[in-house]
Amino acid sequence: MPMVMKPMYRFEKMDGLGNDFMLLDADCQDKTCTLPPTAQAIRRWSDRRRGIGFDQLIYLYKQQDTQYYQFFNADGSPAEQCGNGQRAIALYLKNKQLAMPITIEGAGGPVQLNHQDDDHITVSFTQTYQYEKKQLSLLGMPVTAYLVDVGNPHCIILSADVEGEALAEKAALISAYFDSGINVEMMQIISDHHVRVRVYERGAGETLACGSGAAAVAIVLRHYFKGQQDIKVSMPGGDLQVLLSAECDKISLIGPARSVYQGQIYD
Numbered sequence: 001m002p003m004v005m006k007p008m009y010r011f012e013k014m015d016g017l018g019n020d021f022m023l024l025d026a027d028c029q030d031k032t033c034t035l036p037p038t039a040q041a042i043r044r045w046s047d048r049r050r051g052i053g054f055d056q057l058i059y060l061y062k063q064q065d066t067q068y069y070q071f072f073n074a075d076g077s078p079a080e081q082c083g084n085g086q087r088a089i090a091l092y093l094k095n096k097q098l099a100m101p102i103t104i105e106g107a108g109g110p111v112q113l114n115h116q117d118d119d120h121i122t123v124s125f126t127q128t129y130q131y132e133k134k135q136l137s138l139l140g141m142p143v144t145a146y147l148v149d150v151g152n153p154h155c156i157i158l159s160a161d162v163e164g165e166a167l168a169e170k171a172a173l174i175s176a177y178f179d180s181g182i183n184v185e186m187m188q189i190i191s192d193h194h195v196r197v198r199v200y201e202r203g204a205g206e207t208l209a210c211g212s213g214a215a216a217v218a219i220v221l222r223h224y225f226k227g228q229q230d231i232k233v234s235m236p237g238g239d240l241q242v243l244l245s246a247e248c249d250k251i252s253l254i255g256p257a258r259s260v261y262q263g264q265i266y267d
Contacts, residue, residue: 006266007032012092013052013260016084018208018237020260022046022054023092026061034267035061039076041267046074052265055204058085060092067093069106073203081108081151083211083240086123087257090115095259108151108212123211124252127151131219138173145174146220150251152183153202154216159186162198171200183210187217193228195221197235208237215251218242 007030012023022045026035034041036059045051056079059070069089071079086104090113094100101114114122130149135142138157146156155174159165171184181202188196197217199210214233221227222244229244243252 007034008264008266009033009037010262010264011052012262013054014058014088014092014257015260016087016209016211016237016257017235017240017255019056019082019084019210020054021056021058021085021088022052023058023060023088025092026059035059036070036072037267039072042072042076043074045265052263055201055207056082056085058082058089060089067102067104069104069111071106071108073201074205075203077203078107079152079203081106081212083123083213083215083253084209084255084257086111086113086211087121087253087255089113090121090123091118091257091259118258119256120254121257122252122254124250125151126250128249129219131223133224136174136177138170146224147182148216148219150212150215150219152212153178153180154183154185154213156185156187156217156220159188162186162188162196165198167198167200167206171206175202183213183216185210185213185217187220189221189225190234192221192226193230194232194234197233199235209235209240211240211253211255214240214242215253218244218251219248222248 010028014021057072071082094115112124134145136145148154165186175181184200186198199213218231231242233240241254
């Protein structure tokens with residue numbers, strides 16, 4: 001019996017502040033490849049012992065002259081938006097010699113990307129976002145949850161010491177309040193222009209950084225605690241600069257991205 005060859009996918013491993021990604025470009029794949037990849041394949045590839053290992057998979061494809069993006073969590077579920085992933089996309093497209101700035105489209109809406117250098121990559125998006133306060137019970141104690149949707153949903157909880165938080169335990173309890181789950185951020189306010197944050201991403205677990213989470217906490221600082229429009233968000237993976245318009249309807253994230261390596265992997 002002739003041997004059946006599995007499809008081979010070409011990918012690029014990338015990261016932004018330690019938030020790491022597997023990027024698949026449809027233009028680089030053979031016709032035998034299933035695109036976008038199946039949830040089963042994504043889960044297998046995301047395994048850090050038996051696969052590539054990543055927080056999210058980025059899938060790029062074109063329709064006519066427009067570049068589109070899709071994000072998938074490590075568990076194979078779709079993700080609407082990812083600010084760190086958008087910076088990785090900007091670096092990838094810049095390395096392909098595409099002119100900057102460039103606007104790309106996807107589930108989180110249109111996003112403008114610009115590349116000054118690998119440490120100063122800007123992601124800008126304009127949208128009507130939703131925010132509200134909600135009272136929750138957490139480990140038997142009442143807490144105020146600040147809910148913000150910036151293309152994907154976030155729940156921000158204030159903390160006096162984010163490093164000492166039992167983040168995974170609390171994130172599981174918080175997520176149970178929401179039918180589709182939610183991204184959870186613990187935020188420690190340092191000043192009116194600086195916060196420290198830890199993030200537990202829906203479908204991925206705790207990550208070193210989250211761009212959309214940084215945008216969400218900056219909006220909370222601005223709306224509820226008289227924060228500035230230029231805010232430094234410090235996460236375990238590093239610092240991200242968040243610029244907000246006066247009404248917070250235009251958001252820019254400025255930070256680094258890196259290409260780690262290129263490779264091929266079987267389905």
